[in-house]
Amino acid sequence: MSFLTIPKAAPFTEEDIEALNRVVGTATPVQRAWLAGFLAGIEQAQPSDQPSVQPAAPPQAAEPLTIVYATESGNSEKLANDAAKLARKQGLKPTVIDMADLELATLAKAKRLIVIAATWGEGEPPARAARAYAELMGENAPKLDGVEFGVLALGDSAYADFCTIGQKIDARLEALGGKRVVDRVDCDLDFEKPAGEWTDKALKALAPPEVARGTVIAVDFGSRQQAAADTGPVEAEVSEWINLNSSRSDKETIHLELAFDGAAPAYKPGDSLDLYPENDPAYVDDLLRAAGLVSDEALRAELIKSRDVTTFSRKTLEAYAAITGYSYLKALAGSEKAKAWIAGRQLIDLVGHFPMSLSAEQLRGLTRPLAPRAYSIASSRREVGEEAHLLVSAVRYESFGRARRGVASNFVADRLKKGARVKVKLKPNKHFALPAPDRDIIMVGPGTGVAPYRAFVQERRASGATGKNWLFFGDRHFTHDFLYQLEWQDALKDGALARMDVAFSRDTPQKIYVQDKMWERRRDLVEWLDNGAYFYVCGDAKAMAKDVRTTLARAIADVKGVSPEVAAQAVAKLETERRYLQDVY
Amino acid sequence: MAKDTKDLSRNEAIKEASAYLRGTLAEGVADEITGGISEDDQQLVKFHGMYLQDDRDLRAERSKKKMEKAFAFMLRVRIPGGVLTPAQWLALDEVARLYGNRTLRVTTRQTIQLHGVIKSNLKTTLKEIDQAALDTLAACGDVNRNVMCDPNPYQSRAHAAAQALAKSVSEHLLPRTPAYREIWLDGEKIAGGEEEVTEPIYGKTYLPRKFKIVVAVPPSNDVDVFAHDLGFIAIVDGDGEIGGWNVTVGGGMGMTHGEPDTYPRTADVMGFCRTGDVLAVAEAVVTVQRDWGDRSNRKHARLKYTIEDKGLDAFRAEVERRGGVKLGAPKPFSFTSTGDRLGWTEGEDGNHHLTLFVENGRIGNHPGAAHLDGYRKLAESHKGDFRLTPNQNVIVANVAPEERPAVEAIVAEFGLDQNLSGLRRNSMACVALPTCGLALAESERYLPDLITALEERLEAHGLAQDDIVIRMTGCPNGCARPYLSEIGLVGKGPGRYNLYLGGAVDGSRLSKLYAEDLEHEGIIKTLDPMFAAYARFRGNGEPFSEFLLRMSFIAPTGNGRDFHANTGPQQPVI
Numbered sequence A: 001m002s003f004l005t006i007p008k009a010a011p012f013t014e015e016d017i018e019a020l021n022r023v024v025g026t027a028t029p030v031q032r033a034w035l036a037g038f039l040a041g042i043e044q045a046q047p048s049d050q051p052s053v054q055p056a057a058p059p060q061a062a063e064p065l066t067i068v069y070a071t072e073s074g075n076s077e078k079l080a081n082d083a084a085k086l087a088r089k090q091g092l093k094p095t096v097i098d099m100a101d102l103e104l105a106t107l108a109k110a111k112r113l114i115v116i117a118a119t120w121g122e123g124e125p126p127a128r129a130a131r132a133y134a135e136l137m138g139e140n141a142p143k144l145d146g147v148e149f150g151v152l153a154l155g156d157s158a159y160a161d162f163c164t165i166g167q168k169i170d171a172r173l174e175a176l177g178g179k180r181v182v183d184r185v186d187c188d189l190d191f192e193k194p195a196g197e198w199t200d201k202a203l204k205a206l207a208p209p210e211v212a213r214g215t216v217i218a219v220d221f222g223s224r225q226q227a228a229a230d231t232g233p234v235e236a237e238v239s240e241w242i243n244l245n246s247s248r249s250d251k252e253t254i255h256l257e258l259a260f261d262g263a264a265p266a267y268k269p270g271d272s273l274d275l276y277p278e279n280d281p282a283y284v285d286d287l288l289r290a291a292g293l294v295s296d297e298a299l300r301a302e303l304i305k306s307r308d309v310t311t312f313s314r315k316t317l318e319a320y321a322a323i324t325g326y327s328y329l330k331a332l333a334g335s336e337k338a339k340a341w342i343a344g345r346q347l348i349d350l351v352g353h354f355p356m357s358l359s360a361e362q363l364r365g366l367t368r369p370l371a372p373r374a375y376s377i378a379s380s381r382r383e384v385g386e387e388a389h390l391l392v393s394a395v396r397y398e399s400f401g402r403a404r405r406g407v408a409s410n411f412v413a414d415r416l417k418k419g420a421r422v423k424v425k426l427k428p429n430k431h432f433a434l435p436a437p438d439r440d441i442i443m444v445g446p447g448t449g450v451a452p453y454r455a456f457v458q459e460r461r462a463s464g465a466t467g468k469n470w471l472f473f474g475d476r477h478f479t480h481d482f483l484y485q486l487e488w489q490d491a492l493k494d495g496a497l498a499r500m501d502v503a504f505s506r507d508t509p510q511k512i513y514v515q516d517k518m519w520e521r522r523r524d525l526v527e528w529l530d531n532g533a534y535f536y537v538c539g540d541a542k543a544m545a546k547d548v549r550t551t552l553a554r555a556i557a558d559v560k561g562v563s564p565e566v567a568a569q570a571v572a573k574l575e576t577e578r579r580y581l582q583d584v585y
Numbered sequence B: 001m002a003k004d005t006k007d008l009s010r011n012e013a014i015k016e017a018s019a020y021l022r023g024t025l026a027e028g029v030a031d032e033i034t035g036g037i038s039e040d041d042q043q044l045v046k047f048h049g050m051y052l053q054d055d056r057d058l059r060a061e062r063s064k065k066k067m068e069k070a071f072a073f074m075l076r077v078r079i080p081g082g083v084l085t086p087a088q089w090l091a092l093d094e095v096a097r098l099y100g101n102r103t104l105r106v107t108t109r110q111t112i113q114l115h116g117v118i119k120s121n122l123k124t125t126l127k128e129i130d131q132a133a134l135d136t137l138a139a140c141g142d143v144n145r146n147v148m149c150d151p152n153p154y155q156s157r158a159h160a161a162a163q164a165l166a167k168s169v170s171e172h173l174l175p176r177t178p179a180y181r182e183i184w185l186d187g188e189k190i191a192g193g194e195e196e197v198t199e200p201i202y203g204k205t206y207l208p209r210k211f212k213i214v215v216a217v218p219p220s221n222d223v224d225v226f227a228h229d230l231g232f233i234a235i236v237d238g239d240g241e242i243g244g245w246n247v248t249v250g251g252g253m254g255m256t257h258g259e260p261d262t263y264p265r266t267a268d269v270m271g272f273c274r275t276g277d278v279l280a281v282a283e284a285v286v287t288v289q290r291d292w293g294d295r296s297n298r299k300h301a302r303l304k305y306t307i308e309d310k311g312l313d314a315f316r317a318e319v320e321r322r323g324g325v326k327l328g329a330p331k332p333f334s335f336t337s338t339g340d341r342l343g344w345t346e347g348e349d350g351n352h353h354l355t356l357f358v359e360n361g362r363i364g365n366h367p368g369a370a371h372l373d374g375y376r377k378l379a380e381s382h383k384g385d386f387r388l389t390p391n392q393n394v395i396v397a398n399v400a401p402e403e404r405p406a407v408e409a410i411v412a413e414f415g416l417d418q419n420l421s422g423l424r425r426n427s428m429a430c431v432a433l434p435t436c437g438l439a440l441a442e443s444e445r446y447l448p449d450l451i452t453a454l455e456e457r458l459e460a461h462g463l464a465q466d467d468i469v470i471r472m473t474g475c476p477n478g479c480a481r482p483y484l485s486e487i488g489l490v491g492k493g494p495g496r497y498n499l500y501l502g503g504a505v506d507g508s509r510l511s512k513l514y515a516e517d518l519e520h521e522g523i524i525k526t527l528d529p530m531f532a533a534y535a536r537f538r539g540n541g542e543p544f545s546e547f548l549l550r551m552s553f554i555a556p557t558g559n560g561r562d563f564h565a566n567t568g569p570q571q572p573v574i
């Protein structure tokens, strides 16, 4: 592109366009970049609560860039914001949109589009992005002719449907007429580096150097990047460790109290902590034995501390087949059957069934960095001071004749005792925060889903919030699995809880779940919602969150005598009003 | 009603305020966040046949785990005379599996208890029990409890009459309050009516204390007639027909360690009455106790203390006045034993009956011993009935001769019939830990092991097959009637027992404290020389207890008041 012209459609009079073309059209890249920076600077200097400028809105200094993210746990959102900062520096005018709020028409008007999307459940979109996602995939999606786009996919290669949502969005944008200017990258849990690299590349492709290079001249009047909320991992000491389930329970749920050397991370109710686990040494020893590496102490220590040695994906299968040359594995890796074979297996199964003397480098190459696990914070700093409490359920199951133990949860349950130290990092979640103190809240949280509500109730009690709090809790057995029972009893007595309903699934022949209790109480539930109550769901994403949502819609339909469609819309409306909030996993 | 000037016990106020046993039970049951109910309701719920208990094995860990006690209810079914149809057995089996702790517990008073029913399942359980034409009303509480009756099936005609009597007495003395139906079965609410209408026999405050009635048919005294407040002893004529009943009053077992004012007492024979007068007599005994019983001190409130305090003659006179019945002089009778005849017997009517030993009454499924399944299988095909015995055993009754092989096959398949030593087949233990809130020591969970250890000694002395009655309880309340056994062991503290010896095998004489605070080894060491001496020096057919008295190992007990006298080892002849 040698000669840049202001498009006729630009929001200027014809004379102005001509005048601008005279100056801008002939400007050198350096001049253009300076101008871009200058105008961007003016823009940024506007009071910040002004609604951010829409692509089709009044004069714009910089080229617009739309960044859409679909997130559940905030990773995509953080990356979207990082990309926006960088884009701004490069002279673009980014608009960041949560897919939850996305009007598809916006996409059609976008010139440049970045989508950062996580995959959840079993290959599903993040819950609050589901509506827009469905519209995008649906027949009525708008044409996107000429929209330049790039997609960054977030996922976890431990799942069979690795990054499928990003993949599907990528394909769909193209099918709708969009022009892919940068190839998609599928990020695993250690997404920081690849995501950063992709963002650089994408911005370059979307805002070619002729447009953007000038930014190297430090003309950015604009606010520099916001102080990172991100504080990095900190160490904490386990000051209390209690298995809340009775000794007769078939579950183990650990109440963990963490004390910090100085101030606790500045968490709010609804936030989580990322916990950095270590692997089970016995598992690592099995793996080393199978790989003929028992005597490598350094490797052993490294694997225990910092490598993901359990996850087993197609990538691992392919790599292992290549290293070992097992023809069976090679055939398997290339076949339809790979997915089924991988499901329920771990790296140890592969190396154990097909043993081979590996080098340390080869074994390391089969693993990825050990990722932290998120745990909802179950305390309020107003009540516990410089501590944070977590509620961790030990993940244990059997598959292919082997007892499996989830890495982080069993690190907590089996090896993290009182007095031990552990690394954690704050993982804020502003989408699961408490409303104004005078609003009522309804909290649905079976199992460990109840953790953030302990924080909510503590916070609201300590702050004297006047809104009423209603908790739905459930687990297997009343007698053996009623987590925090005594605390809830106290909260009901002192008013911090206005109501509590419980569902224990294994006390009766017919299983009863929280949604059954919601149904029983539907009249009151709808009345609370009509009075403006906020509705929270936390815990299991696979079944519970969906059942709760369906039940709420059924309840509204029944109580108000409206059709299922109208009721479903009412729930969707709650969601867009940010009164239906989910933190599910 | 004559009120004492002394302060009434707390329970009296609770009953008075309860609006005929309603209290706040309905609200308490609806509260899902606690497995318990209020203190006052805990007293009231007993009248409905339930106890709030908690699993004592779990107590230590609960509050640390931020959980309340592991609450659950014990339900005691009212089964007059212990007779159940197979359908009723199946219904109880079903609720035990679904809502209870997967065991049925045959009690020392011919009922079945369910343990471990959590509050949220109470109503469902009671509804299912109701569907089987059973209830738990008045199985506990300050009312007349389940009426026992000798289940003896081989004297078919006498048994039928005795059983009919037990049932009619039970019905007659049942509380009339609609509270049970209202709270548990979602029955219609009936506004609190007039006292005379609602509870013509009991009144608002019911009885001062629990009240127990039994019906005995000599020569068997399996119901332990002398252990109960009121008893009727069948006087059977030469044709096997019942001519009338001797009436006994003032028996009871319970006492408290270290409180000599409390003691077990064998009942007195008060007189004789005709069958037609039984209900009038029973009602009169109940109302005299209602008015004369001590409502200020629950440890002194049973009929046995009323009789001690007022005298038998005064009591009899008042009963005769109120009942409008003149009691005759007691007729002669004689009992042989308090035990069960295990194995097959044939009744007068040609039907067969199989009495099966159930260790301490607990029927459950254990590895290699799926007894609960076995009884269920029996109930699925059995056409007669089941009878629970006062010795915590089960009779598969009224098996037609041609059905007998089928029954035998199931019994063999599930090992319901065991080879037992003379000691074990005469053993009983109360429930105690972990459910009983009053237990001081283990009982049901320990006696089997103690017996195994004692069997080894008995075997050594050649006594393995001799009948010796042994009974254990986890506290001095005496639920397994230990003071009426040859060897009684009564819990004192964890792993420690008081040893009582010398109770008569026909149930007519109490035992005597021999040694205190014995532990496992101590019990064996104390009994072993007595077994040795018994093996060498006993007379022909002489029971162990009679031998101990004859040889002066211990002093005899005449009746309640001398129970605490002359305790401890005496100077044996040898």
Ligand code: SRM
Binding pocket: B051, B053, B074, B076, B106, B107, B108, B109, B110, B111, B112, B113, B139, B145, B146, B210, B212, B224, B227, B251, B252, B253, B254, B255, B302, B361, B392, B429, B430, B431, B432, B435, B436, B437, B438, B477, B478, B479, B480, B481
């Ligand atoms: C299940 C049973 C023992 C057994 O192993 O079978 C039993 C179990 C209990 N008895 Fe009993 N008693 C049982 C027969 C007896 C007997 C024997 C009898 O009646 O032939 C006695 C002695 C006779 C008597 O009443 O004097 C008996 C005298 C007591 C006492 C002492 C009463 C007294 O006045 O001295 C108590 C405590 C009390 O009432 O305060 C008691 C209290 C209890 C309680 C309910 C404990 C409580 O009050 O919290 C026990 C429940 C334990 C559990 O977890 O199940 N139980 N109890 C018997 C149920 C009978 C039934 O089906 O109705």
Ligand SMILES: Cc1cc2nc3c(=O)[nH]c(=O)nc-3n(C[C@H](O)[C@H](O)[C@H](O)COP(=O)(O)OP(=O)(O)OC[C@H]3O[C@@H](n4cnc5c(N)ncnc54)[C@H](O)[C@@H]3O)c2cc1C
Binding pocket: A073, A158, A272, A310, A344, A373, A374, A375, A376, A377, A391, A392, A393, A394, A395, A396, A397, A398, A399, A405, A406, A407, A408, A409, A410, A448, A449, A451, A583, A584, A585
């Ligand atoms: C925002 C957020 C908040 C969270 N809050 C909490 C919380 O408060 N408390 C809490 O306990 N957890 C919480 N989690 C979940 C937590 O982060 C971990 O995922 C969980 O503890 C398991 O981690 P792990 O390392 O023990 O198991 P991993 O080693 O990661 O193993 C888990 C994997 O095992 C496999 N698996 C598990 N069960 C079975 C089964 N039955 N059959 C076959 N395969 C199976 C699955 O592939 C699963 O992904 C939260 C998650 C998120 C995202």
Ligand SMILES: Cc1cc2nc3c(=O)[nH]c(=O)nc-3n(C[C@H](O)[C@H](O)[C@H](O)COP(=O)(O)O)c2cc1C
Binding pocket: A070, A071, A072, A073, A074, A075, A076, A077, A117, A118, A119, A120, A121, A122, A123, A124, A126, A154, A155, A156, A157, A159, A160, A161, A162, A163, A164, A189, A541, A584, A585
């Ligand atoms: C419960 C759960 C289910 C998930 N399911 C998938 C999946 O099916 N496929 C996938 O690629 N990643 C899956 N992931 C991984 C997430 O996509 C990954 O953690 C991502 O970084 C989350 O991004 P977000 O914070 O923007 O939501 C899952 C994660 C969790 C906790």
Ligand code: SF4
Binding pocket: B430, B431, B432, B433, B436, B437, B438, B439, B440, B443, B473, B474, B475, B476, B477, B478, B479, B480
């Ligand atoms: S005797 Fe004592 S320990 Fe045994 S069941 Fe009765 S009250 Fe409980």
